Amino acid sequence: xxxPGKGLVDGLAxxxxxxxxxxxxxxxxxxxxxxxxxxxxxxxSRTFPFLVFDESxxxxxxxxxxxxxxxxxxxxxxxxxxxxxxxxxxxxPKIFDIDISVxxxxxxxxxxxxxxxxxxxxxxxxxxxxxxxxxxxxxPDLLKSNEYYRQxxxxxxxxxxxxxxxxxxxxxxxxxxxxxxAAAKAAASxxxxxxxxxxxxxxxxxx
Amino acid sequence: MITAPIANMxxxxxxxxxxxxxxxxxxxxxxxxRMDVVLDGExxxxxxxxxxxxxxxxxxxxxxxxxxxSMPYTDRLDYFNSMxxxxxxxxxxxxxxxxxxxxxxxxxxxxxxxxxxxxxxxxAIGFLLxxxxxxxxxxxxxxxxxxxxxxxxxxxSGSRMMCNYLxxxxxxxxxxxxxxxxxxxIVAKFPKFLDEFEKLMTTNEVVLAxxxxxxxxxxxxxxxxxxSGPVARASxxxxxxxxxxxxxxxxxxxxGVPVGPVGDVYDRYYIRVLEMREALKILQQALRDIPAGPAxxxxxxxxxxxxxxxxxxxxxxxxxxxxxxxxVSDGGPKPxxxxxxxxxxxxxxxxxxxxxxxxxxxxxxxxxxxDIVLGEVDR
Numbered sequence: 001x002x003x004p005g006k007g008l009v010d011g012l013a014x015x016x017x018x019x020x021x022x023x024x025x026x027x028x029x030x031x032x033x034x035x036x037x038x039x040x041x042x043x044x045s046r047t048f049p050f051l052v053f054d055e056s057x058x059x060x061x062x063x064x065x066x067x068x069x070x071x072x073x074x075x076x077x078x079x080x081x082x083x084x085x086x087x088x089x090x091x092x093p094k095i096f097d098i099d100i101s102v103x104x105x106x107x108x109x110x111x112x113x114x115x116x117x118x119x120x121x122x123x124x125x126x127x128x129x130x131x132x133x134x135x136x137x138x139x140p141d142l143l144k145s146n147e148y149y150r151q152x153x154x155x156x157x158x159x160x161x162x163x164x165x166x167x168x169x170x171x172x173x174x175x176x177x178x179x180x181x182a183a184a185k186a187a188a189s190x191x192x193x194x195x196x197x198x199x200x201x202x203x204x205x206x207x
Numbered sequence: 208m209i210t211a212p213i214a215n216m217x218x219x220x221x222x223x224x225x226x227x228x229x230x231x232x233x234x235x236x237x238x239x240x241r242m243d244v245v246l247d248g249e250x251x252x253x254x255x256x257x258x259x260x261x262x263x264x265x266x267x268x269x270x271x272x273x274x275x276x277s278m279p280y281t282d283r284l285d286y287f288n289s290m291x292x293x294x295x296x297x298x299x300x301x302x303x304x305x306x307x308x309x310x311x312x313x314x315x316x317x318x319x320x321x322x323x324x325x326x327x328x329x330x331a332i333g334f335l336l337x338x339x340x341x342x343x344x345x346x347x348x349x350x351x352x353x354x355x356x357x358x359x360x361x362x363x364s365g366s367r368m369m370c371n372y373l374x375x376x377x378x379x380x381x382x383x384x385x386x387x388x389x390x391x392x393i394v395a396k397f398p399k400f401l402d403e404f405e406k407l408m409t410t411n412e413v414v415l416a417x418x419x420x421x422x423x424x425x426x427x428x429x430x431x432x433x434x435s436g437p438v439a440r441a442s443x444x445x446x447x448x449x450x451x452x453x454x455x456x457x458x459x460x461x462x463g464v465p466v467g468p469v470g471d472v473y474d475r476y477y478i479r480v481l482e483m484r485e486a487l488k489i490l491q492q493a494l495r496d497i498p499a500g501p502a503x504x505x506x507x508x509x510x511x512x513x514x515x516x517x518x519x520x521x522x523x524x525x526x527x528x529x530x531x532x533x534x535v536s537d538g539g540p541k542p543x544x545x546x547x548x549x550x551x552x553x554x555x556x557x558x559x560x561x562x563x564x565x566x567x568x569x570x571x572x573x574x575x576x577x578d579i580v581l582g583e584v585d586r
Contacts, residue, residue, distance in 0.1 A: 007409075007411040042361050071276070073279055
C-alpha cells in the first residue's frame, strides 16, 4: 500500500519503536553513570605509557638504553641515565620524562623496548588543571609495579613474565656452564689461583 | 528620504550579489572548512572552498622520520578510517620493499577495512541527514552502530579511532577466537540496522524533496575531475579499486559495485547504503574463509627498517575514495619523498560545479554528500 506521506509515517514508526524499546531492552540503555559506574575497558586498550618495576621502584626494568626515546615518533620521551659518583653508568634512568600532551599513544615505544620495561597503561583519567608541568609525567609518576601490570593486562603480563623467566633461566644456565668450564680449567691447572666462587642464583627476574 | 529605488522602470526587482563566508566554524561544514560563496538572493552563483585550517605538515613530517614512524600519523589523515589509511601506507611500503604479507594478515586487513567502511558510511549518511536538518536522530542511530565497530577496534588494536594497527608485512595483533566471534556478531546484526535506517530515511518524503535532483555531478565531470569512491560511483562511473587493482585478497571475494543512475545527493546517499550491504557480503566471506597461520611476516624488522632505492605507489579503495601513497626511497631509513593522494581533497574540487544554481541550504548538503574529512584535505 502506498499513500502520500508513507515514508514519514514509516520513519515515525521506527523512532517510536526505538523510543518504546528503550524502556524494555536493557542493551539499548547505553548510558553509564560515569564516576560511580565504569565501563570495563578491553585488555588491549591503551592510553599512555608507564614503566614497570619488579621488586622496588628503585630498580626499574628500564636500563635507560634510550631506544624508545629515539623511536618515539613525536619525540615525547626524555631520558638521562643515572651515574654513580665516579661517573659510571648505573643502567637505570635518572630522569625519565614523558610529555603526555605530546604523546600520541601509538605504542611504538612498547614494541621496540627490548627489556619489556615500558608498557601501555589503560588509565584514562589524566585530566589536569594545568597545561604544562602537570602533563609532564616524571619518573615517580611513571613507575608502576609488575603487579599493577598483571592486574590491568593479565594475558599480556603472563606472556611477558614467562618470557623474562625463560631468559633469566637461560642466562643462569649459561653462567653456570661458563663457571663449570672455568672450574674444570682451574682444577686441571696447578692451583696457583683459588677457584672462582660459584655464581649467585639470579635474583628474581631483575636480570 | 529614501533614495534607493526598490524597483526599476520595468517593475523587476533589482538584486545584488552578496559575498558570504560560510565557515570555518559552522557545525555543518564537517570540520574547519570555509566556503566563500557569492549569492544572488539565496542562489549560489560562485563558490570557492578555502582549505588549510587543519594543515599539520604531514608529508614533510613523514620525510623527517623513519618509515614506521609515519604509521601512527596516517591514522590522523582521515580519522574516521585509520585502518584503511594504515593499509594504503603499508601497501606502498610493501610494494617498494617487496615484502610478502601472510595470508591471515591479508584477511584480517580486509575485515578491518570493510568494518571501517561500514562505520564510515554509517556516520557519513548520518551526518548528511543531519545537514538536511534531521538533527540528531539518524546520526545517533548511525553512531550507535558505529560504536560497536569502534569497540571491536579497541578490543583488537587498543584504540578506537587512532588504531595504528597495521605493520609492514602484517598486522600488530592477531585476531583470536573471541575477537572473531565479536566481528561475526557485528556483521550478523548490522543488516537489521540497515533495514531500520532505510525505513527511516530512504523513502522519507522530506529526504526525497531535499536530495533528489540536487547537486548533480555529471559522469563526464566525475571522470575529468578524477573523482573516486562513492561520489564517482553515484554518478555512474563503475570504478572500484577493489575490483580494478584487486589488492590484498579482494580478488577472492564475490561482491558487486553499485552504481548510481543520476549522481545527485540522493544517489550519493543511497550508494553508501548499497555499499554497506556489499561490504557485509565481503565480511561474511572473509570471516568464513580466514586461514590459520602467522599474522606478521617475521623477516620485517621494527627497528632499522630500510628500503632499497626506488619509488612506489600504493592505493586502496578507502571508504571515501582512492587513497594513495606515493613514496620515493633513497635507500635510507627515511622516505625521500612522501606524497598522499587523499580522496577527500580531490573530491571537493568539484564542489563548485555541483553547487552552482542551488540554494545555500543545498550547498550544505552537497558538501555533506561528498563526505570529506578535513584532516585528510589539509593534511
